Amino acid sequence: MRHINALDPSASPLDYYGYELRRYRETAGLTQKQLGAIVNYTGSLVGQVETARKLPTAEFSERVDAALGTGGMLSRLLGLVLRSQLPAWFQQVAELEARATEISTFQTHMVHGLLQTAGYARAVLGTLDPAGLDDRTAVRLARQRILEKEEPPVLWAILGEAALRQEVGGPGVMRAQLERLLAYEEDPRVNVQVLPYRAGAHAGLTGSFNLYRFASDPTILYTEGYGTGHPTANPATVKDCSLRYDHLQAAALSIKDSAQLIRDVLEERYGEQHDTVA
Known part of the structure; x- marks a missing residue:
């Protein structure tokens, strides 16, 4: 077990958080x-956070900031701490999300992480790997804080219809997830479109991808495989996928019609009459 006096604030963002928490306390x-x-x-939990053995949460950080008069320092550190807990190959993507002014994502069969509920994220992350599931779920959800910034990015999310119908985590989880998607219907900065089955062959048949646009840097294309991520700023590749995204948006339902399809699936497959277990 790590001794508190041996805590090295330069070892990681989590260690630095613990060091600062102890110093303020x-x-x-x-x-x-x-x-x-x-x-x-509990005092035990405080000790575990101080010694970098447990991840802090937003609620914990806010309460301690208020109790110790830190001026919000721990809450500001939290994003860095949680981002550092992402898989190494994905940390660059989280940084791209945090810096982007516009994010365009196409997902063939799953709701994008920035729009996932806790239950849905937990079900996705827990498939074949239940280890550290609470912390891993918290880390994924922490990425969504970029949507709450003073100047959040504009998010365009095209979802294949399969993402609405593939039952992830059970009916209750899916019901909550579809309701979350509908909650963005009137938000001009989060735009959800559904690519319906009837679209047939389309420009995204080769798979999911994300485009990250910035105020002054080149656009980045990101694709993903099993345990690997592939970001690129190659102009030809970015141009090709940007064109593909334009065609996907043209083939997808409008934002209004997409919301109606989500409502239809919600009622038909996940309405209260079908399941009462959340």
């Missing part, structure tokens, strides 16, 4: 147990 003259009582967590 000791400056306030509080024990771990005392701080835990103030913020309604």
Whole structure:
């Protein structure tokens, strides 16, 4: 077990968070147990976060910031901490998401991570790999904080109709996920379109992809395989996939019609009369 005095703040963002938490707590003259009582967590949990053995949450960070008068420092650190817990091959993508002014994504059969509910994310991440599922789910959901920024990116999400009908996590999870998609219907910065089965052959048959656009940097194309990610700024490749995305948007239902299809699937397959278990 790591000894608290050996904590190296330069080892990782998680270690730095723990180091700063301990420093603020000791400056306030509080024990771990005392701080835990103030913020309604156990002293043991405070100790685990301080020694980088447990990931902090947004709620924990906000409460401790308020209790110790940090000026919001721990909450600001949290995004960096959670991003550092992503698989190494995906960390660059999270950075692209955080910097992008516009994100265009096409997903053939699954809801994109930026739009997933906790239940859906947990079901996806837990397939064949239940280890550390709580933390991994929290890390995925933390990426969605970019949509809450003062100037969030514009998100265009085209989903294959299969993403609505493939039952991930059970009827209750799917019901909540489809309701989440509908919640963005009036949000001009989050635009969800469905590519219906009846579209037939289309420009995205080769697979899912994301395009990240920036204020001053070149557009980045990102594709993904099993445990690997492939970002590229190659102009010809980006141009080709940008054209593909334009054709996918033309073939997809309008935002209004997409919302209606989501409602139809929600009622037909996941309505309350079909399942009462959330």
